[in-house]
Each structure stands twice: as structure tokens, then as C-alpha cells.
Amino acid sequence: MTQNLIESALAGDETAARELHDTHYPAVFRLAYMLLQNAQDAEDATQDAFIYAFERLDRFDPERGSFPAWLKVIVTSRCRDRQRRRRMTWLPLHEIVDTRLEPADESVDRQPEVALELVGRQRVVWEALERVPRKSRQALILRYFGALSYAEIAQALNCSVSTAKSRVAYGHRALTRILGPDGPEDRG
Template sequence: MDDAADPPLSVEAWLERGARGDERAGAALFHHFYPAVFRLSLGLLNDLPDAEEVAQDTFVYALRNLARFDPQRSAFRTWLFTIALSRCRNKRRRKWLEQLPLEALAGRPPGAPRAVEAALERRGLRRQLWEALQSLPEPLREAVVVRYLGEMRYREMADALGCNAKTAESRVRLGVERLRRYFETAGVDGEQFLAEVTA
């Protein structure tokens, strides 16, 4: 069997080969981890083109810098999420500066979903969830998105968010509690809504 034909299914082996410049290993890492990085980016940005751009930029950076990745410090997925979170923050800052009143002048409310994004709405809940997430302070919003869309454990979250595991857990708990109150104030059963969204 030709070992160079197909990279092994081990992430560690893909990382090792990718650090040596093996493009097939880089492609395997991309295909394996891209969906999670994209979901995280979309959950934080609520903009399909921006989420795609951030996810792709995350991989361009990560694959170019694979030799810098230290598996003793974190899992590869955690490292990717840290890069993606940073890029999402930068994207939001740039977008905020670019979007001053031009959207309002065009007759479109800020943050209105595009047609493609509207098609992605899950049972009509995505818009409500996005609005609720925007009501949270950034540290709580990031924690909730990383936990539920990134499907990370608290220790992994702590590494990605730059805090300890107890702080990550606390941010998720506070964020979910604020989301419940937000929905109940809006006349929606917060418990049921969150159960459907996090299912």
C-alpha cells in the first residue's frame, strides 16, 4: 500500500505531515475541521459570506503555521477555534466601522439576514436566537456560541477563550440564563426555545 497516496485517518499524523508541507494532509485537516470552524464563525457573525471568509482565513493561517502548533498546549481543534474567535472579533470591529449609517440609508436594518442566510433558518428560530445572542455581552455570547455551536468541553473552551474552565462554565451558565429571560420577556417559552436550539 502506498503510504503517500492517502494520509492516515489520525489527526496527529495529518498534523505531522502537514507541518512538513504535505498538501494532502492539509486538505484532510481542512475537510475534517472546516464544518466546526464554519459553524462557530456563523454563530458569532450571523453573516454567511463573513463566516466563510473567517473560516477560510483561519485555515490559511493555521496551515501556514502548522509548525508552530504545540499539541502539548492544546488540541488542534482548540487552536483553530482560538484563531477563528480572534478573526471573528476583528471582522466585527471592522464591520462596525464600515457600517456606520450606510445600511440605514439603504433602507435595510443593520444585521438583516441575506436571502441565503434566511434559507438556513432552522425551524424559524435562527433570527430570534441571533437577536437574543446580540443582547448578551461579548464574553457571554462567545461562550454560549463556542459551547453549543462549537460543541466544546469547558476545558477546551477555556483555552480558546483565554480564561479558566470555571470562568468558561460560568459564562455559559450566565449567558443561557440571560437568554431564557430574554425569550420570556419576548413572550416565548425560554426553556422550550433553548431546548430546541441546543438540540
């Protein structure tokens, strides 16, 4: 379906372009917000990414990866550009807790004690992630919150695929040292 929308957008169909934007905007914005930690900057980076993507839509190659992954690589690059210009630092994660994932099981919403336990665990994970070195933290966020492949992470962070894998692995080891082998189970 996405490929059909891309082809229609390339043919000048504004409705298809709008649907592509509306479908992928939440995930792209969320990643930008996680990287920039400022809603206005994230909004600007997201819009820059969509403008860039739509101007180069004819260059998208589905053989090299999915459209959502392509957009996430673009927005990561836009976030890095903004940070360079403003000399910002990547992430203080203590403020990201409000962007946590919603429970997949809707019944959790009706069980306050379960929801509170999940929130407590997420807070512990975010606090631990904040202690991971910046480059590994970036790679972990792109891998698990951005759902990017190692090749896409490498492209987004301007490093080799093996370096991207190493950063993710190092980040895992750092989180394990911080949280312990059982993770956030007994810490929330």
C-alpha cells in the same frame, strides 16, 4: 488519524494538508458565520484562520487540546479582529435560524410535523439567545456551537477561565429567565 495528517502535512504532504482543511472547514466556517453573520466575512475569516494554522502547524500541541478546538480558537480570534476593523457588532441572531443544526435522526426529515416543531423551537431559542448580553452570548455560542472547553473559550475571548465559566453560567441564567424553566417547549 488527525495527528497522522498533521505530521504528514508538516512533512510537506499537500494531500494531507488538503484533507485536514476539507475535514475541518465546515465546522470552522459555521462558527465564523455564527459570529460574523456575513457569508463573505466568514469565508475570509475561515481562510485567514487556516492560513494562520498551517503556517504554525508545528506549534500545535495535542497535549493542550484537540486540533478542531485549536482551529476554532484561531477562527474566533480572526472574527474578533475583523469586527474590530469594521466596527461590527457580534451577532444579530435572528438571521442565524437558517444555520440551524440538522436533526440527528434522519427519520425526522420524513415527518414534516416533527421537523416544523423542531424549527419552531430552534427559532425561539435563537430569538432568546439574541436577548442575552453580548459577552455571555459569545461564550454560549463558543461552548455549545463551537464545542470549546472553558480554557479554549477563555483563550478565544481573552479572559480568564473563571470569567469564561461565569459568562456561560450567566448566559444560561439569562436564557432560563427569557424562556422559562421549561425552555422552548410551549413557545414554538
